[in-house]
Amino acid sequence: MNTAWKRERLARSATGDAGSRDLREVAWRLLPRGPGAILTGTLLVVFSFMGSEIVTLAAGESEDPRRAVTKATNSVIWRVAVFYLGSIFVVLTLLPWDSKAIADKGSYVAALDSIGIGHAGQVMNVIVLTAVLSCLNSGLYTASRMPFSLGERGDAPRSFARTNARGVPQTAILGSVVFGFLAVFFNYQWPETVFSFLLNSSGAVALFVWLVICGTQLKMRGIILRETPEKLTVRMWLFPYPTWATIGMISFVLVYMLAEPDAREQVTMSMPAAVVVVGIALIRERVGRKPEAQGGPPE
DSSP states (O other): OOOOHHHHHHHHHHTTTTTHHHHHHHTTTTTTTTTTHHHHHHHHHHHHHTTHHHHHHHTTSSSSSHHHHHHHHHHHHIIIIIIIHHHHHHHOOOOOOOOHHEEEEEHHHHHHHHOOOHHHHHHHHHHHHHHHHHHHHHHHHHHHHHHHHHHHHSSSOGGGGGGTTSSOHHHHHHHHHHHHHHHHHHHOOOTTTHHHHHHHTTHHHHHHHHHHHHHHHHHHHHHHHHHHHHGGGGGGTTTTHHHHHHHHHHHHHHHHHHHSSSHHHHHHHHHHHHHHHHHHHHHHHHHHHHHTTTTSSOO
């Protein structure tokens, strides 16, 4: 039966009759590659959307943070639904899921070729280059705000917290740019050793950061409600159930990464980095408490 289905599928692909019927065929042959394919795809999706939370970081620096954060959060949802899910839906309606053209050219180039758009590869190259530059811009923004915040708290050199006349953390931005060029150099000089270590050691860090964000929300929201409830201007629906659901899903992804040979190294190398960061934070906190326990620093 499987052989007959493949023959029929190839015949339809050759005649161009596969596009609009493909969604029904996928529904009929649910999970053709098994449930593991969905889990593997989930890993790709999770890592593709790492950093999407920076929209709220930028919105928090606006003139009206409450309105901007709410608008930015909602916009991420509909943008993902339209540009990601919508584009994949269009590809599936134009091409069969097992089309060889998808593997050879890429899903979007193959879809554009199927409807007769010339120079589809060049079109996608322009789109990809624009997207990469956009990611670089947002990444530089986020990277500069991290040392700036650390400098303000005393966890990094105070020079990172300085701003110029226009309020721009110039030192933090330049430091981030220098590190970016160092990463490019490592990728060119030692792609299989140093750069591979940097890449793998940070592979699951974003998942750890999301877990910290969830834990922080659970704790800080309770503190705000008890002490200054008027400051809680942006409320999440059905709290705390979505937060606990997110913690459960992230934990599941981490466990699955340990079971997946291709992703296991990222978790095993990211965990020591996380342990080092947490250890340094605990040591700094303990050292900071000693003067308080002794009645303050000596004069």
